[in-house]
Amino acid sequence: MKEAKSAKLNHQDNNEQIHHENSHLGSFKLAKLFDSEASWDKDQLGDVLHWIRQVVGLLCGLIWGAIPLVGGIWLLLFLAISSGIVYGYYALILKVDEEDYGGHAALLQDGLFASLSVFLLAWILVYSLSSF
Amino acid sequence: MATTIPLFASFKYADSLTVVGISFFTALVCEAISWILIYRTTSYKSLKFSIDKAAKKLETMKTENPSSKLTIKKSKTKKIDRVESSLKESSRDLSLFKFKSGAVVALVLFVVFGLLNSLFEGKVVAKLPFHPIAIVRKMSHRGLKGDDATDCSMAFLYLLCSISIRTNLQKFLGFSPPRGAAGAGLFPMPDPKTN
Numbered sequence: 247m248k249e250a251k252s253a254k255l256n257h258q259d260n261n262e263q264i265h266h267e268n269s270h271l272g273s274f275k276l277a278k279l280f281d282s283e284a285s286w287d288k289d290q291l292g293d294v295l296h297w298i299r300q301v302v303g304l305l306c307g308l309i310w311g312a313i314p315l316v317g318g319i320w321l322l323l324f325l326a327i328s329s330g331i332v333y334g335y336y337a338l339i340l341k342v343d344e345e346d347y348g349g350h351a352a353l354l355q356d357g358l359f360a361s362l363s364v365f366l367l368a369w370i371l372v373y374s375l376s377s378f
Numbered sequence: 379m380a381t382t383i384p385l386f387a388s389f390k391y392a393d394s395l396t397v398v399g400i401s402f403f404t405a406l407v408c409e410a411i412s413w414i415l416i417y418r419t420t421s422y423k424s425l426k427f428s429i430d431k432a433a434k435k436l437e438t439m440k441t442e443n444p445s446s447k448l449t450i451k452k453s454k455t456k457k458i459d460r461v462e463s464s465l466k467e468s469s470r471d472l473s474l475f476k477f478k479s480g481a482v483v484a485l486v487l488f489v490v491f492g493l494l495n496s497l498f499e500g501k502v503v504a505k506l507p508f509h510p511i512a513i514v515r516k517m518s519h520r521g522l523k524g525d526d527a528t529d530c531s532m533a534f535l536y537l538l539c540s541i542s543i544r545t546n547l548q549k550f551l552g553f554s555p556p557r558g559a560a561g562a563g564l565f566p567m568p569d570p571k572t573n
Contacts, residue, residue: 288437296549297549310507311507314507315507316507318508318509321508359541360542360545360549363542363545364542366538367535367538367539369507370504370505370530371394371395371398373506373507374390374391374394374504374530375389375392375394375395377505378389378505
């Protein structure tokens with residue numbers, strides 16, 4: 247009897263969670279992105295940092311290719327800019343305590359590899375197409 | 379010989395766009411296969427849910443203030459160990475689950491790579507705006523003649539495409555593996571406590 251009840255509760259919980267996940271994007275408010283008082287889930291913060299990195303990677307790649315900037319030093323500059331923006335965002339705008347989210351290393355490496363490849367792809371493509 | 383779309387024919391390196399287009403399409407096909415074989419099944423959903431739940435539980439248990447009483451502390455460590463082992467088990471199940479579609483996706487990627495190889499073998503598809511280091515150069519100059527380090531082969535461009543497009547597509551569609559399961563693969567590291 248007790249087991250059946252707990253199974254039922256668990257099932258309800260499950261359904262609620264799935265429903266919550268479905269409405270996750272819908273309930274996400276833009277204002278929260280700049281609210282230093284808002285509380286952040288580890289997954290949510292990771293996702294936001296991931297997408298910020300991707301956008302920065304794409305923009306930098308397009309700009310670097312269009313100018314065009316040539317040389318490995320610009321790759322390092324991109325890494326510095328991208329990490330600086332992410333650090334500035336979570337430390338200065340959101341003011342989160344990095345220890346709650348696994349330290350600086352965990353927050354700074356979220357989406358780093360993917361954004362590096364997005365950046366390289368955009369840079370190489372725009373440079374190859376526009377300069378030759 | 380590769381055929382280029384007339385609109386882009388004026389570009390010297392228009393082949394790069396073909397490579398990007400093909401890899402984008404392949405990524406879509408791979409995700410569709412994964413969705414059919416894994417993500418739409420209820421057993422995957424419940425497994426993912428239990429991993430997320432266990433990971434969150436573990437996190438809150440670890441961050442709670444440590445109690446000074448020895449007996450409570452002992453029972454808490456036991457509880458943490460139990461949750462940890464169930465999390466490991468679920469992660470292992472998840473990896474096994476993904477193995478099935480992984481094989482199909484690998485086959486698709488292999489076939490596409492073969493196709494691209496036959497289309498662009500020995501051809502410079504793009505120009506690198508930097509001089510790559512030796513390890514990267516092996517990939518970026520694969521199958522190309524000449525000594526110009528800034529020549530980019532199809533393999534390097536395809537690698538960049540598959541990393542960036544596939545990772546972001548999975549993230550966008552919500553198919554990326556749950557964070558709680560990160561690092562726990564088919565062959566987990568041995569737990570020093572059990573030895």
